[in-house]
Amino acid sequence: MIVSPPGSGKSVIIAEIARLATNKGNRILFFVHRKELVKQIKDSFKQNDVDLNRCIISTVGKIANHLKEIPKPQLIIIDEAHHTRAGQYMKIINYFSNVPRLGFTATPWRMSGKGFTDIYDVMVEGMQVQELIDNKKLAPYLYISRKLGDYKKLQSYSNQDYTSKSMAKFIKTINFGDMLKTYHQHAEGLKTIVYTPSIKAAKLVAGKFIADGIQAVEVDSKTPTKVRTQIMNKFRTGEIQVLVNVDLVSEGFNVPDCQCVIMLRPTKSLVLYLQQAMRCMRYQDGKKAVIIDHVGNFEQKEVIGSSKSKTKAPFGFPRDYRVWTLEDRKKATRKSEDDLKIAICKNCFAVFPASYSECPNCGTKIGKTKKNAKALNLEDKTEMDIVDNSEKPILFTTNYVILVNPNEAKSMEELYQYAKAKGYKPGWAYYKGKALGLIR
Structure with a gap:
């Protein structure tokens, strides 16, 4: 594999x-x-x-x-x-x-937790998402989280995804006015794929875009083959701006200049989440993808085995480091070292580390209150300050605490090397709330 x-x-x-x-x-x-x-x-x-x-x-x-x-x-x-x-x-x-x-x-992952050792002998892994972004093989992205529906309507059984019936009830609670406002705020004019839970929902959503003057088309598994091919081609060429679908253009669908995805389909499947969220991340020079999550999929807890199984790891974000295996899955795929406390901007709904002093997307000042910082990872984890005498604190994410004074560091690069030599875990470095980079 x-x-x-x-x-x-x-x-x-x-x-x-x-x-x-x-x-x-x-x-x-x-x-x-x-x-x-x-x-x-x-x-x-x-x-x-x-x-x-x-x-x-x-x-x-x-x-x-x-x-x-x-x-x-x-x-x-x-x-x-x-x-x-x-x-x-x-x-x-x-x-x-x-x-x-x-x-x-x-995504070698099944909701049941069952592995693939009886089918494949060996697994060969390529680069992680963040490495591909760093090397300009995938596009960087802006993640927007504006939850619009009533999650109490959603139901599932055992290790299965949400039922069609419950998702049909859920989609009726979506505030489509806010959906359109978010689209205009972040994705105006961008080639966009919208994911919905049903054909009826897809037709409803496409109608909302059309009524708002946006060139949108609905496509699903029942769309005649010839018509479906024509729609896909028009989307690729830009004649159609918004393509609304039902789990049809996720796995393997290649439209390099798709710039935005909108998720209106809640899911308990990590496979479906990553395949849909990353559909706009094909690399193009200067491109920044926009992922609009209206259903809180990034917060969904990863199911391991039966519904009684307990796991603290949420799906997280596309760039997060993941550990894949051919074995039966006993742990969540997302590594805890990669987790951060996150904040969501009340103005533009961008998601970013809670240590920021302002939203990196719109510049809104972020108050340093506990209400504003949301722990994305529920496992035990602390943060560490590395402080030198020039009052330039560097914040690393790790899972133990230590306070040192690396006076010998004469530059940021030397400080990075110092941290690496000390054995600090990989994580993001910050200075006065600004991200300096990923320390590997």
Whole structure:
């Protein structure tokens, strides 16, 4: 299993592996769960000179229903491989049980906590999200949290996502006027994808945008294939500004110049959250993505196993460091060292570390009250001051306390090196409420 964040270039890696394999005369069997992604990978194969005559590229459903007609491949490649435990996937894998396979995913995670050790022998991980942002492979982002619905309406069973019935009740409580105000405030004119919990909700939301004079179109699984293709193409070319959908354009959907996502679909699935939140983070020079979370998905507690299981780690944010595994999941994926106390600006609803003296997005002054600082991580954690004699306190996030006077530090870089040498945990450094950078 090969793991790399959404938008990090898995399709290009797949195409290169397929090119090398077919150049040696091998046959490739590639499958994914949606037909839109089939066309996308075919285009990627063509662009990378893969011999398509030696490839079978289709949806998992079609392949599972025609196994006896398919010649034995020398390599199986599975995209969005976190779905591999599903019945049709396992039917194909069991049929070609002695064929080597590569599974690609951004999120090797299932709500049940069940792992993948019986399907994949080894996991290979790519860079973390923050590393990709730092290296200009993913776009930086502004995270907006303005919760608009009544969460008491939401219900779920055991280790499953919220029920369709409860989400239908929830969407009726959304203040769409505030949704539009937030859009105009942060995403005016930006190419935007909106995620909703149902077709009825998607049509309702699209209608709200249209009534506000915004060129929006609703698309869902029941939209005729030809019409759906036309809508997707118009969105890619910019003829459609806002695309409202139901879990249709999340996994694998590639629109590099999408600049904003709006989440109106609450979820208990970390996979769905990351796939949707990061859909606007494809890198383009000068681009800053905007993630508008109207349903508080970043605060959702990660479920491990049954509903009785207790975990303190919320989903957090796209940039957060995550620990993935093929084993059955016993812990939350998000590392506690990466957690911060956060504040939400009352003016623009931007989310940022609570130690800031003002909102980094709109400049609103932030009062130093306990009400304003919200602990995103519930585990035991403290903060440490490293102080020198020049009254320049540097705040690090760590899980133990120590106070030192590094008088020998003559520059910020030397201070960083000092902190690293002392063994301080990775975290953000601050000076007078301003973020100086990530200390690794």
